[in-house]
Structures are given as structure tokens and as C-alpha cells.
Amino acid sequence: MKKIHIILLVGIAATIAVLISFLQNTSTYDTVDTAMSKPGKFVHLMARWDKDSPLEYDALNNPNYLSFTAVDTLGKSVKVIYHQPKPENFEISERLVLKGKYQDGIFDCQSIQTKCPSKYKDDMEAAKKNVQMSQAIEPKP
Numbered sequence: 001m002k003k004i005h006i007i008l009l010v011g012i013a014a015t016i017a018v019l020i021s022f023l024q025n026t027s028t029y030d031t032v033d034t035a036m037s038k039p040g041k042f043v044h045l046m047a048r049w050d051k052d053s054p055l056e057y058d059a060l061n062n063p064n065y066l067s068f069t070a071v072d073t074l075g076k077s078v079k080v081i082y083h084q085p086k087p088e089n090f091e092i093s094e095r096l097v098l099k100g101k102y103q104d105g106i107f108d109c110q111s112i113q114t115k116c117p118s119k120y121k122d123d124m125e126a127a128k129k130n131v132q133m134s135q136a137i138e139p140k141p
Contacts (some may be wrong), residue, residue: 032076035102047072047100057086082109
């Protein structure tokens with residue numbers, strides 16, 4: 001075997017190893033039902049805070065305990081326990097990405113990522129203005 005063949009085989013093997021490691025780290029967003037079907041397994045749950053249910057958080061007595069009910073896009077709800085301080089923009093967030101495990105009837109959350117609508121609202125308004133301006137400039141047939 002020539003040296004170039006050996007180098008190519010090693011390069012291909014390294015590329016395959018890198019691709020496999022990336023595939024193991026990728027994850028998809030789960031619903032409450034799929035999280036319940038995988039008890040004890042780490043999942044990413046896309047949901048929103050159910051504002052009709054109570055929010056348990058006392059920053060003075062126990063700032064590292066937050067409990068609330070989350071509802072996914074299909075309408076299924078689950079109680080969430082989070083053992084960290086409440087995220088800064090939790091109340092105004094439209095969506096939450098909850099990373100954790102479903103165990104014993106609750107979702108034990110390890111991290112919360114908030115998704116705020118205000119970030120995208122300005123972009124949409126600017127896009128609408130650009131479309132209107134381009135339509136006004138284009139000659140009508």
C-alpha cells in the first residue's frame with residue numbers, strides 16, 4: 001500500500017469519528033409526552049409557562065428553588081422543578097427550552113433558556129417596511 005492510501009484511510013477514519021461525535025451531541029426538542037416516555041433520560045423540552053397555575057419562587061428564603069407548570073405546543077402540561085435562581089426574563093418569555101429529566105411525575109430541570117418575542121418583533125417590523133418600500137419603488141405593470 002502506498003503512503004498516500006494510508007494517509008487517505010486515516011483521514012477518512014478521522015472524519016467518520018468526528019461525524020459520529022457530532023451526531024451523539026445533537027438533540028431535538030421533545031414534547032411532554034415524549035419526555036414522559038423517556039423517564040430518567042436527558043431531554044430538551046420546548047414549552048411555555050402556564051400563567052394560570054401557581055409559580056413557587058421565594059428569592060429571600062430559597063433563591064435556588066423554582067416550581068411552575070409548563071405546557072408544550074400540544075397542550076400537555078407537566079410540573080417543573082428548577083434548582084437555580086429564576087431566569088431574569090422568565091415572566092415575559094413566550095417560550096422556554098427546559099433541559100433536564102422527567103422523573104416521578106415531575107420534570108427535574110437543570111437549565112432554562114428563555115425565548116423572548118421582542119427580539120424578533122423588531123426584525124419582523126423592519127422586514128415589513130422593507131417589503132412595502134420595495135413594492136412602492138417597483139413600477140406597476
